[in-house]
Amino acid sequence: MIRVLIVEDSATVRQCLREALTPAAGFEIVGEATDGAEAVELCRRLRPDVITMDVVLPVMTGLAATEQIMALAPTPILVVCSADRRELFTTYDALAAGAVDVLEKPRGDASDDTWAQRLRTAVKVVSRIRVVTRRLPVPPPAPAAVAAPAAAAIRAVVVGASTGGPGAIVRLLRALPPGFAVPVLYVQHLAANESFAQAFTGWLAEQTGHLVGYARGGEALSSLGGRVTMAPPDLHLLMRGGHLHLSAAPPRHSCRPSVDTLFESAAADLGRQAAGCLLTGMGRDGAGGLLAMRRAGAVTFAQDAASCVVYGMPREAAALGAAEESLPPEQIGARLAAMAGAAATGSGEGRVAWRIPS
Template identity: 50%
Template sequence: MNGGTGDTRGSGGSSGFGGLGGGSSSPTKTLRVLVVEDSITVLAHIREVLAAHPDIEVVGEAHDGATAVALCQRLRPDVVSMDMMLPGMNGQEATEAIMAHSPTPILIVSSSTNRGELLRTYEALAAGAVEVLEKPNAGQPEGEWERRYVTLLRLVARIRVITHVRARLGGGGGGGGGAGSAAAGATFAASRPAPLAPPPTPRRAVLALGASTGGPGALMKVLQALPAPAPLPVLIVMHINAVFSRGFAEWLDAQTPHRVRYAQGGERLRDLAGQVVLAPPDVHMIVRGGQIALVHTPPRHSCRPSVDELFESLAAENGPGVAAALLTGMGRDGAQGLLAIRRAGGATLAQDEASSMVYGMPREAAQLGAAERVLPLADIGPALLGLSGVAWGGAHT
């Protein structure tokens, strides 16, 4: 998700997960939009905004989730603008149904002040929605939200989406990765012939993950495949706006067997075993002198926090003691850092194109030769287990 914190490219500052903030695309055909919104006031405003763009056509409107699902199947729009708080079937449930039966790029238009709506927003993102934008409010400069909304609609419509397994299987938070992840791990192991004399795997000091657009669902799947308690720290940079960061760690904690929280400056890395630590919004998280440091240096690739900042610091500090994976996301953040880790003797993975919502960051890593292996999302967690060089306690529940 992007915006003023997770991705400072957009002045809107109210969109969510990073990588979609860079400018607008030149329209080549009419953009067909299905608007799902139960607020008469917000719906009227959206109508007015879109009417000012001749290349955008509102092909349908829905005030509830069930109607939205039916219209999406019948009208086949290019993009859906989806409210979360809907009567009957809510926006999360509607998103899951759409992604299971008629996959369509979805932009969530959500409130960040309602905790329940915020948690449903994360569920919808994990079910395959592409981006999230905060609802318009009186405190924003005139025209800012409107420009941001239209830009995101155009960009989201360009994202390739597929039938989403989580949605097709009926969702389900923490249980979504158990048997599937185990099977994926078996497939992964069976697909690689064992060498006659395998070299010992170095004992790692830390696992590191980077993600952007599509990251909530990808991170959830990887963490579900890692049994708790983790015998070493897991550090994560996810492009996220401060507006939508509230509750994200709580949501990820609830979806996985791990304790997930935001980092605090000054924590010693060796004391963080068993914890999953996220970079807070609008600061870079790095490791320096064996401690977590939160720094306000300029954005990298228009992103703060930046995956490259974390990965490069780990390469310098821990070298062979790092195992890292770069997951789905737009842009190139993390690719150079992953290359630095590989050159320092660490283990490096990247998500493959078929399982990525946006094959930008991991593609850049693959093209640079930064990733030792490019794997489907389902194989990354099991691969990290094997690369960690330490025993993992407990079973995934």
């Protein structure tokens, strides 16, 4: 039995959760809380395997409850929220604070027919994740100066992440200066939900101060300096001939968009004129692609085990020898910023933003 604590102030939604998570399906509901303070206390006392967490709660918000739980009694948390934009912003704050995944509440339409099964699947997946205590982040040391002798100009930074990615990418992007002129292409495994997707780009821009948007396909890479460009939900993102392309090709490692697809295209199209960063996530998507990038001469980073929500994808990359360095996200960002140096202060099209040693 997977022991579940339900945190939800709506009696109707609590009933939906209760009916879906039955003993016959392999779940035991060990408690129910209707506010954040009660959730923290019940988590401390009952030690559930998984918490389903609403974010809009009386007394103490779901975000505050998540922060306290992850600091005092780390427990895998599945956020169950509505598609309201502001609520989704708070949801992504909770993911950055240590919650593992998110599921939309029942809508009252045909999509509800599969909601109970999607909830059960999500709870089972979340229950297998080993979470760690979340402490206040420690600022990374100031990066050492990086010499920049003649070398190939870096034309793109490519980043991939899955579970735990929202918090990790925020930490990486905050370490990049506002004038960082290299295009950042980013694959994040997210639910193929338009409301969730649009809220994520807005939230990420608000958290980091960088321009963030989804790829449309056809953009010249040289026109994307100073921007974070994401793979749209349920489409692969790749580069070909210096332009972005979108593809509905079959999923890879059960993922679309796939990190491997982006990384392999970067290796083929840019070679040593790229940097690859593989962040926290379950599975192995991105590990082979990061190896292809390293073999092509690109700079490659993987997130280190201690800072990952799930040390799956980066571990696979490390096992393959795909990553030159394994670092926390803020230190990866600091390394990129140090490499950029003074040249990362412009944003003009086609600008050579930074260089790496031969």
